[in-house]
């Protein structure tokens with residue numbers, strides 16, 4: 073038994089951290105989130121693609137880096153720490169769908185996605201309440217797709233979208249006139265959510281049955297990835313809070329000397345470390361124990377969401393007034409975590425999965 | 433990363449399972465339910481189960497062979513404990529002897545002490561209790577006042593110990609006592625004292641559950657033989673602080689396994705009540721399942737780290753907080769969701785047959801107090817792990 077990463081993945085994790093520290097320090101990342109229209113650094117994404125980051129969980133035979141769920145999680149933990157902006161996880165989910173597509177178009181889009189030539193995203197959500205209809209209302213007929221999809225992260229920037237329709241999955245390349253997109257203003261300004269109205273030509277990739285299976289496996293990867301991002305976000309949140317409470321003076325002493333704040337931070341640590349155990353166990357299952365993967369991923373996602381939300385909230389609390397200012401960083405982490413908790417599989421749906429896996 | 437048990441581990445697991453199947457006559461829950469079993473009878477059930485385990489070589493598994501060990505790894509020990517719980521077998525009565533004193537003697541005792549005490553400790557012929565806490569020294573253990581004065585080669589112990597688990601059934605007690613009234617830590621020594629003597633008075637204490645699993649021990653010049661000092665004079669504190677760490681990891685999977693049994697009962701009860709489909713019930717239930725899996729994941733992490741020969745990391749410092757606080761939530765949730773019937777004690781008319789949730793609810797209050805309270809655990813994490821400053 074061994075909990076630590078093997079040498080290759082540990083190296084990948086370490087080099088990811090170094091890369092992000094030099095190429096995406098938080099000040100730069102914040103400038104991109106706050107000021108750029110794309111919401112991510114295209115040049116850096118291209119650079120990452122060249123290094124093989126866009127196909128981490130795609131097996132080598134299929135043109136990816138083949139580091140498995142464990143490697144992907146290790147990288148996402150680092151991206152979380154850095155509050156790295158952009159559709160990184162969304163692309164990994166699209167890649168997961170494309171891997172399962174038999175049509176040659178699928179392989180070609182996968183190649184372009186992995187090479188960093190195209191931003192390919194999934195457009196699936198149709199409901200505003202989070203309860204998706206069992207059958208998509210988006211309609212496919214005669215090579216055209218019509219309908220609306222909501223909450224597509226970075227949707228307006230996509231080069232192509234994988235859209236779920238009543239006939240299965242279709243791929244919609246960006247129309248010449250551009251997407252008919254509404255940019256949504258969300259809690260997390262880094263997320264660049266869009267609603268897209270489709271009336272465009274497209275190619276069918278799968279039938280409905282296959283679409284459901286592929287989306288399920290993409291959502292599973294998304295849930296695991298979101299949990300890993302939250303782990304990294306929590307880690308960094310705790311570090312920021314520790315250093316702030318050691319610096320900040322009140323009543324003639326660093327506030328970190330107050331026992332109530334020591335215990336609060338001990339609890340932040342407990343939440344973070346127990347999330348780490350759950351996330352890596354789930355990643356291990358995704359690679360090596362397919363029978364329990366879906367259950368353990370649901371566990372990790374639900375646990376990370378509950379833990380992360382609490383840790384991020386406490387970070388703002390322990391920063392006091394400055395924690396409520398735009399200038400300080402804790403709110404970036406709070407918003408990212410809250411977004412990841414809500415999207416990529418709600419806690420409610422993960423809890424239900426956990427019970428159903430136990431036949432309850 | 434590798435969270436899989438090896439084929440040898442799996443083989444060991446099926447051996448243990450087979451052995452328990454063949455040897456366990458009645459599940460512990462059934463023993464508890466049997467009206468013929470008073471507290472004393474239950475101790476005897478536990479004692480005879482311990483004797484069987486010992487004959488089969490399942491106790492002190494990781495100790496050196498000459499002391500009944502079998503060179504087992506921490507993983508095998510964890511598997512054994514997990515299977516014991518899964519099978520609902522009785523808890524051994526000498527858990528304090530085997531869990532704490534045994535390792536202390538192996539690491540700090542003399543050859544004669546090991547020869548004299550370990551075999552009977554393992555067989556259950558001599559039950560041990562732990563005499564650390566005093567009325568005015570619990571969390572602040574180093575302020576203990578119980579003292580040991582030299583009497584020729586021997587020692588005379590005077591003072592009071594309290595909340596002494598298994599005191600009412602124990603034959604021996606291991607005691608921290610002052611050999612120097614001024615040196616706070618260096619003035620504490622570690623003694624082995626027989627309870628059946630003049631100068632020792634053990635009184636049961638009634639607990640909130642109505643049981644008396646612990647008691648008070650009064651020493652009035654009780655005799656501790658010179659050869660029953662463990663380590664050197666003044667080493668008691670150090671020994672006491674290290675014994676706990678020898679046990680680390682072995683119980684990594686036991687709590688989740690125990691919780692599995694509880695959760696299965698809770699689900700069963702909700703089925704009987706016809707409330708398992710209600711959304712609020714499902715949410716609360718699912719959160720317990722999630723948290724229990726988080727604890728298990730943490731346990732795997734501890735175990736895997738130890739098995740790969742590394743020192744346990746942060747996961748081991750959070751283990752106690754995780755299981756003890758989870759247990760409270762679990763029994764609170766059960767009492768809430770199962771309805772009034774869950775308040776009925778095991779042998780009450782109308783009681784559900786399996787679990788005594790009311791008893792668990794009360795017992796779970798203790799877990800956050802003994803073995804270092806939750807507050808002390810958080811102090812340890814913030815000081816030793818997070819390095820937060822003291823004012």
Ligand SMILES: Cc1cc2nc3c(=O)[nH]c(=O)nc-3n(C[C@H](O)[C@H](O)[C@H](O)COP(=O)(O)OP(=O)(O)OC[C@H]3O[C@@H](n4cnc5c(N)ncnc54)[C@H](O)[C@@H]3O)c2cc1C
Nearest residue numbers: 562563564565570571572595596597798801802803805807
């Ligand atoms: C079921 C049970 C079995 C036990 N079995 C044994 C046994 O076999 N042998 C034995 O020696 N002892 C035993 N104990 C005693 C146990 O170890 C002590 O109760 C425990 O160490 C707490 O000490 P105390 O009771 O004096 O509480 P106190 O130390 O007085 O604590 C009271 C409260 O104050 C908090 N507190 C104390 N210090 C601090 C601090 N520095 N910072 C923040 N909060 C603090 C505590 O967390 C607690 O909430 C047992 C206790 C129980 C409940």
